[in-house]
Amino acid sequence: MMSNRPTPDASTQIEIYRRAALLKANDERSRKVIMNGRLVMPYYSYRGQEIIPSATMVSLTDDDYLVTIYRGIHDMLAKGMPLNDLWAEVAGRVDGTCKGKGGPMHLTYPAKGIMVTTGIVGSSMPIANGLAWGSQLSEDGRVAVATFGDGASNIGAFHEALNLAAVWKLPVVFLCQNNLYGEHTTYEKATSALRIADRAAAYNIPGVRVDGNDPIEMYAAAKEAIDRARAGEGPTLLEAMTFRFHGHVFGDADAYMDKAQKQAAVEADPVPRFRARLIADGFATEEQLAAMEAQIEADIDAAVEFALASSFPELDELTRDVYAEGVAA
Amino acid sequence: MRDTMTSEKPAEAKVKPVTILQGINQAIADAMEADDKVLVLGEDVADPEDGGVCGVTKGLSSRFGDKRVRSTPIAEQAIIGAAIGASLVGYKPIAEIMLMNFTTVAMDMIVNHAAKLRFMSGGQTHVPIVIRTMTGTGFASGGQHCDYLEAWFAHTAGMKVVAPSNPADAYGLMRAAIDDPDPVLFIENLPNYWLPGTPPEPGSVVPLGKARIAKEGSDVTVLSYSRIMNEAMAAIKAIEEAGVSVEMIDLRTISPWDKETVLASVRKTGRCLIAHEAVTQFGVGAEIAATLSSELFGQLKKPVVRMGAPYAPVPFSKPLETAYTPDAKRIAEAVISLAR
Amino acid sequence: MATEVLLPKLGFSMNEGTLTEWLVPDGGQAVEGQPLYALESDKSTNEVESPATGTLKILKETGETYEVGTVLAVIQ
Numbered sequence: 001m002m003s004n005r006p007t008p009d010a011s012t013q014i015e016i017y018r019r020a021a022l023l024k025a026n027d028e029r030s031r032k033v034i035m036n037g038r039l040v041m042p043y044y045s046y047r048g049q050e051i052i053p054s055a056t057m058v059s060l061t062d063d064d065y066l067v068t069i070y071r072g073i074h075d076m077l078a079k080g081m082p083l084n085d086l087w088a089e090v091a092g093r094v095d096g097t098c099k100g101k102g103g104p105m106h107l108t109y110p111a112k113g114i115m116v117t118t119g120i121v122g123s124s125m126p127i128a129n130g131l132a133w134g135s136q137l138s139e140d141g142r143v144a145v146a147t148f149g150d151g152a153s154n155i156g157a158f159h160e161a162l163n164l165a166a167v168w169k170l171p172v173v174f175l176c177q178n179n180l181y182g183e184h185t186t187y188e189k190a191t192s193a194l195r196i197a198d199r200a201a202a203y204n205i206p207g208v209r210v211d212g213n214d215p216i217e218m219y220a221a222a223k224e225a226i227d228r229a230r231a232g233e234g235p236t237l238l239e240a241m242t243f244r245f246h247g248h249v250f251g252d253a254d255a256y257m258d259k260a261q262k263q264a265a266v267e268a269d270p271v272p273r274f275r276a277r278l279i280a281d282g283f284a285t286e287e288q289l290a291a292m293e294a295q296i297e298a299d300i301d302a303a304v305e306f307a308l309a310s311s312f313p314e315l316d317e318l319t320r321d322v323y324a325e326g327v328a329a
Numbered sequence: 330m331r332d333t334m335t336s337e338k339p340a341e342a343k344v345k346p347v348t349i350l351q352g353i354n355q356a357i358a359d360a361m362e363a364d365d366k367v368l369v370l371g372e373d374v375a376d377p378e379d380g381g382v383c384g385v386t387k388g389l390s391s392r393f394g395d396k397r398v399r400s401t402p403i404a405e406q407a408i409i410g411a412a413i414g415a416s417l418v419g420y421k422p423i424a425e426i427m428l429m430n431f432t433t434v435a436m437d438m439i440v441n442h443a444a445k446l447r448f449m450s451g452g453q454t455h456v457p458i459v460i461r462t463m464t465g466t467g468f469a470s471g472g473q474h475c476d477y478l479e480a481w482f483a484h485t486a487g488m489k490v491v492a493p494s495n496p497a498d499a500y501g502l503m504r505a506a507i508d509d510p511d512p513v514l515f516i517e518n519l520p521n522y523w524l525p526g527t528p529p530e531p532g533s534v535v536p537l538g539k540a541r542i543a544k545e546g547s548d549v550t551v552l553s554y555s556r557i558m559n560e561a562m563a564a565i566k567a568i569e570e571a572g573v574s575v576e577m578i579d580l581r582t583i584s585p586w587d588k589e590t591v592l593a594s595v596r597k598t599g600r601c602l603i604a605h606e607a608v609t610q611f612g613v614g615a616e617i618a619a620t621l622s623s624e625l626f627g628q629l630k631k632p633v634v635r636m637g638a639p640y641a642p643v644p645f646s647k648p649l650e651t652a653y654t655p656d657a658k659r660i661a662e663a664v665i666s667l668a669r
Numbered sequence: 670m671a672t673e674v675l676l677p678k679l680g681f682s683m684n685e686g687t688l689t690e691w692l693v694p695d696g697g698q699a700v701e702g703q704p705l706y707a708l709e710s711d712k713s714t715n716e717v718e719s720p721a722t723g724t725l726k727i728l729k730e731t732g733e734t735y736e737v738g739t740v741l742a743v744i745q
Contacts, residue, residue, distance in 0.1 A: 065418075067414075096451070097451065097453070098449060098450050098451035098453065099451035099452070100451075101448055101449060101451050102448075102449040102450060102451060106449035106450065108446075108449070108450035108451070108453050108454060109453075110453055110454060115414075115417050115418075115454060116414075116417070116442070116446060116450075116454070118441070118442065119441075120437055120441050120442075123410070123437055123438070123441065123442060125410070126406050126407050126409070126410020126411060126413075126414070126438060127410045127413050127414040127417075127438075127442065128414060129407065129410055129411045129414055130410055130411040130412060130413050130414015130415040130416070130417065130422075131414040131415070131417060131418055132414070133411055133414065133415045133420075134414065134415040134417075134418040134419065134420055135418075136396075137368075137396060137397070137415075137420065138418075138419075144414070156406060157406045157407075157410070157437070160402070160404035160405075160406045160407035160410075161406075161407055161410065163402055163404065163407070164401065164402060164404060164407040164411065167402065168399070320452070321447050321448045321450075321451060321452040322447070322448055322486050322487050323447070323487070323489075323510075323511045324447075324455065324510040324511060327511070327585070
């Protein structure tokens with residue numbers, strides 16, 4: 001236990017909770033809307049993993065970059081993606097952030113630094129390196145964060161990206177959200193390393209394993225890595241331990257998930273646990289948090305209605321944005 | 330000061346030819362001088378590593394520094410990923426994939442990301458990268474080092490593909506490719522690196538999507554690009570000796586190709602040979618032939634002929650490798666036969 | 670205002686599902702958030718919650734397979 005580790009103050013803790021509560025509510029609403037048949041889309045639930053991005057993104061600005069993956073709506077919302085733009089996009093509507101042409105796996109919102117979302121496991125990392133290289137050249141102090149899962153640590157792009165980032169000392173943070181499953185396969189069956197953080201040694205960069213469900217620990221580890229990057233000290237591999245409450249893609253039977261393990265994780269749900277802790281520590285009152293949560297629900301209500309009321313894109317969008325305007329697709 | 334008062338006819342200013350390699354090098358240098366957002370990365374591209382395996386990027390790191398010109402690890406996914414990421418935030422990276430066969434290692438970055446980010450983001454981001462890559466038979470490097478894979482990338486919406494056949498076009502296409510707001514695959518032929526030609530006008534740009542009529546004619550149209558274009562040009566003498574008037578078109582850009590120029594030519598001649606180094610089957614020639622057949626159905630005097638490599642990997646043994654690739658002799662025979 | 674009960678898409682490759690059981694009778698009271706019917710796809714069996722509170726008017730029979738998006742019932 002290092003006494004000089006960064007600790008979030010009261011207002012930061014409340015902000016971390018606000019983001020986590022937003023993520024939880026958004027996930028619940030997403031699943032509800034799908035179950036009701038109101039929306040048809042592949043949905044990769046992040047429920048259970050809310051604390052990781054909430055405690056990380058508070059240490060980033062809008063100018064810092066995020067590259068995330070298909071199970072990344074929590075990352076994007078924590079980074080500041082507006083709800084309306086997000087919902088309209090997952091509904092395939094023209095008012096979506098990508099005019100309905102990307103969908104949930106390709107959500108992009110550059111104004112908040114959400115530069116790329118990829119549906120390819122592992123591909124967030126090489127691209128995050130490029131963004132970081134741009135910052136290094138511009139000397140603008142920006143940091144790029146690449147998020148990915150435990151499964152991605154086994155793909156070739158992970159190796160290539162960490163190696164290059166280390167050699168070029170890029171201002172990038174590799175944030176692995178280890179939820180113990182890669183698609184349907186357990187960590188143990190797929191990954192040779194005892195801990196993903198141990199792989200950092202192979203690249204001569206710091207590797208830090210942290211309880212991703214503990215907001216104080218997650219905040220500290222993330223802030224240290226971000227500050228290192230910003231100071232020009234190069235990349236860090238963060239392995240944030242967590243658990244996903246639902247299957248790989250929503251609708252999966254998730255029979256492959258160990259029932260006892262899952263039950264324990266659900267009982268230790270980090271979001272209500274943090275909520276209780278905030279109140280117990282005297283940082284917030286029940287009334288404050290309830291009001292905050294009611295606002296979140298209202299915002300989500302508005303976003304869902306906005307999305308469903310929005311039109312679908314016109315057919316000419318099929319061949320627009322393949323190239324710059326004016327070039328025939 | 331040269332004495333022009335001689336009995337010889339007045340000398341034209343002697344124009345020193347440059348090679349395709351020099352043309353590419355000059356284009357990149359001029360672009361980097363004009364715009365400090367232009368970057369170069371790839372395996373061995375910097376001067377301590379000899380400025381590229383054939384020297385195409387020689388002098389660049391010494392002149393522009395090792396922040397803008399970087400030799401990378403052998404990691405094609407990382408190379409293209411870095412290029413993509415930097416291009417999203419205002420840079421113009423020129424990434425080298427040493428051999429076209431190695432683009433396969435970076436296919437995810439090229440096809441799933443570079444080609445598609447503009448579309449999938451709804452136009453919010455775009456990827457102005459150039460991917461330079463070398464290939465071609467003639468050096469006995471065998472099945473994994475000589476493939477022409479342009480059809481794959483032409484088939485990928487969001488990519489552009491160019492292949493110069495001479496130094497001036499190499500310069501002009503590279504200048505255009507660097508400034509193009511979308512990803513451009515720039516194909517360089519290995520044996521032709523040392524092909525001399527008219528030096529390019531500094532600053533000249535060859536627009537993408539414009540073919541060049543290298544020679545006008547009336548009986549048969551020949552379409553080609555890259556090294557085989559030079560084989561086609563070398564076939565002119567034999568063709569004319571057989572009394573055939575051939576029109577030679579250098580596509581220069583494979584995708585988007587110059588339909589207007591090609592259709593006008595084939596409408597005129599009614600006979601067309603498409604020759605490329607890539608395997609014939611499912612190649613670029615197939616797409617163009619289908620378009621010609623569809624647009625000029627009643628006007629063709631003969632079916633469109635495609636000439637490319639046989640449906641096999643590139644062989645190592647020299648006589649097999651030579652037989653594998655279209656050459657001037659075979660092109661001449663095909664054109665003369667078309668004209669009958 | 671009537672709320673349609675639509676057959677959802679659950680899972681990547683699902684195009685249709687079998688309505689195996691109505692958990693609220695026709696004409697009965699559906700309660701938002703409470704299980705309304707059981708849905709079987711080739712990947713899983715799910716209890717689907719009611720999207721609204723009101724009187725249930727069943728439109729589709731159990732034991733049949735329907736495409737994603739089919740209106741199974743209406744809640745008034």
